[in-house]
Amino acid sequence: MDHGVKIRMKVNGQWREAETTPDRLLIDLLREEFGFTGTKKGCGEGECGACTVILNGRPLLACLIPAAKAEGADILTVEGLTPEQGLHPIQQAFQDEGAVQCGYCTPGMVMTAKALIDENPSPTEAEIKRAISGNICRCTGYTKIVAAIVRGAALLRGEAATTPAGVDRERVPQLPPVGPG
Amino acid sequence: MNWKRYERASDLNGALTLLDRAEGTGRVIAGGTDLVLQLGQRQKSAELLVDVTGIDELRGLCASGAWIRIGAAVTHREAAASGLLREEAAVLAEGCGMVGSPQIRNIATLMGNVITAQPAADAAVPLTALGAELRVVSAAGERWVPLEEAYRGVGESAIDATREVATEIRFRRPGAGAKTRFFRLARRKALALPVLNGAVCLWRDGDAGRIREARIALGPVAARPFRARQAEACLTSDRITAALLEEAARLAAGEATPRTSLIRGSEEYRRAMIRLYLTRTLWEMLDIG
Ligand code: FES
Numbered sequence A: 001m002d003h004g005v006k007i008r009m010k011v012n013g014q015w016r017e018a019e020t021t022p023d024r025l026l027i028d029l030l031r032e033e034f035g036f037t038g039t040k041k042g043c044g045e046g047e048c049g050a051c052t053v054i055l056n057g058r059p060l061l062a063c064l065i066p067a068a069k070a071e072g073a074d075i076l077t078v079e080g081l082t083p084e085q086g087l088h089p090i091q092q093a094f095q096d097e098g099a100v101q102c103g104y105c106t107p108g109m110v111m112t113a114k115a116l117i118d119e120n121p122s123p124t125e126a127e128i129k130r131a132i133s134g135n136i137c138r139c140t141g142y143t144k145i146v147a148a149i150v151r152g153a154a155l156l157r158g159e160a161a162t163t164p165a166g167v168d169r170e171r172v173p174q175l176p177p178v179g180p181g
Numbered sequence B: 001m002n003w004k005r006y007e008r009a010s011d012l013n014g015a016l017t018l019l020d021r022a023e024g025t026g027r028v029i030a031g032g033t034d035l036v037l038q039l040g041q042r043q044k045s046a047e048l049l050v051d052v053t054g055i056d057e058l059r060g061l062c063a064s065g066a067w068i069r070i071g072a073a074v075t076h077r078e079a080a081a082s083g084l085l086r087e088e089a090a091v092l093a094e095g096c097g098m099v100g101s102p103q104i105r106n107i108a109t110l111m112g113n114v115i116t117a118q119p120a121a122d123a124a125v126p127l128t129a130l131g132a133e134l135r136v137v138s139a140a141g142e143r144w145v146p147l148e149e150a151y152r153g154v155g156e157s158a159i160d161a162t163r164e165v166a167t168e169i170r171f172r173r174p175g176a177g178a179k180t181r182f183f184r185l186a187r188r189k190a191l192a193l194p195v196l197n198g199a200v201c202l203w204r205d206g207d208a209g210r211i212r213e214a215r216i217a218l219g220p221v222a223a224r225p226f227r228a229r230q231a232e233a234c235l236t237s238d239r240i241t242a243a244l245l246e247e248a249a250r251l252a253a254g255e256a257t258p259r260t261s262l263i264r265g266s267e268e269y270r271r272a273m274i275r276l277y278l279t280r281t282l283w284e285m286l287d288i289g
C-alpha cells in the first residue's frame, strides 16, 4: 500500500497493530481492520454519538479522530465491555428497561453511560441527561435510556435495582434464539 | 487520500520545524473536531498534520501574576471544570460547558474554538469579553494577537495554521469586584448552535456603586464575536438604574448586525432577543428590581 503507516493501540485490553493509510479514521480502523463492528457509524460528522468509544478513560467520537492520533491509546469498545458470558450490568439494565429499539444508538449510549458511572457511581437524572446529551436516539424518546442508566448504576453499586424494571419480562414474548440451524 | 503524514510533536520547536519544512502544505491540528470534517469535505487541505496536543508546555491552565494563561492543548471539558475559572472568570467556564457535546468537549480545545473562527463560538465569545490575546509562534518569531484581531472573516482566522502555532491564550484576571456572566439562546438545550450567545463582564466600585468598566461580547451577530462598545460606554456610569440597563441593551441591539437567517430567525427577532437577553442578564448581575 502506498504511504502505509503502522498504527498500534490497545483495544479492549490487547495491543493491536494495523498497517493502513495515514488518513484513516479511528472508527474505520476499529471496524474494518480490527473487526469491532459494535461501534456504529451514524452521521460520521460528530453529531450523533453512535461512534462513542472510551479512549484513555474519556468518551470520544471515533468518527472525528484520525487513527494516528490514537496511536498508543487505550481504547474500550462495546465488545470490550461485554463479558464472555451474559451481559455487562449496564447492558443488562438496557435490556431490563426496554431501552433498545432499533439498537443503532445503543453501543454509543452504553459506552457513554459506562464512562459516566466510572466517574460518578451515583449519577442523578440531570447528570445522566447531560452526559448523554451528545448521543442521539431516534427511537426511544430517551425516558427508558435514562431509566436504564439509573438502573445500571445501581447494579454496579451492588444494589438490587429498587424500582421494578420497565419491562415485565413475563409478558414479553421471548424470541427464539437466532443462529444457524 | 486526504493527509499523507500525521506527526505528533513532542515539543514546540519540533512542531515549528515540521511546519517550516512542509512549506505551507502542513497544518496544525489539536482536537481536530472541526478540522477533520473540513479536510474530509475539502474545505481545507493539508499534506501533513502536526498534532500539538502532546506538547507539555501547551497543557497548562493557571494563574500567573496578573494573568490567567490557557495552553493551546487545554480542552473545553478541562476549562468548564476548572476551579480557577469558575472562581475568577465564570463566564468562560460557562461558555466552555456549552460547546458541542460532552464527547466534543473532551477533546476540542479553546484555542481551536478561536482558530476555527466561527462568530457563534461559545468559548471565543467570553474570551472576547475578557479581552484575551493569543501568543503566536512561528519560525520568524513570536507575537501577541488581541483576540478581536484574530479573525479575517467567518471561518477564517488571521492565524496561519500552516506556518504558525498559537500556543497560549491569556487575559488579565478580572479580580475582586468583577462580575461575569454568560447567556445563550438555542433551539434545544443540547447539541444546538446558538441563535444568540453573549458574555458580560462588569467591574464595579464598591457594593452598589458605579460601574467602572463594562465589556459585552455577542455572537453570532456579526462576522466575528462582537463587542457592543456603545452599550459598554453607556453602562460606565455612576447611577445604575433600570432605565440605564434598558438603554444599554437597546444600544447593543442597534449596533450589532444580525441578518435574517432561515436557521436563526429574522433580523428583527434577533435584535429583539439581544435586547431581551441583555436586559435580563444585566438585571440579574446588578440585582435591580
Ligand atoms: S458517527 Fe460519530 S458522531 Fe455520528
Ligand code: FES
Residues within 6 Å of the ligand: A099, A100, A101, A102, A103, A104, A105, A106, A136, A137, A138, A139, A140
Ligand atoms: S434505539 Fe433506535 S436510535 Fe436509539
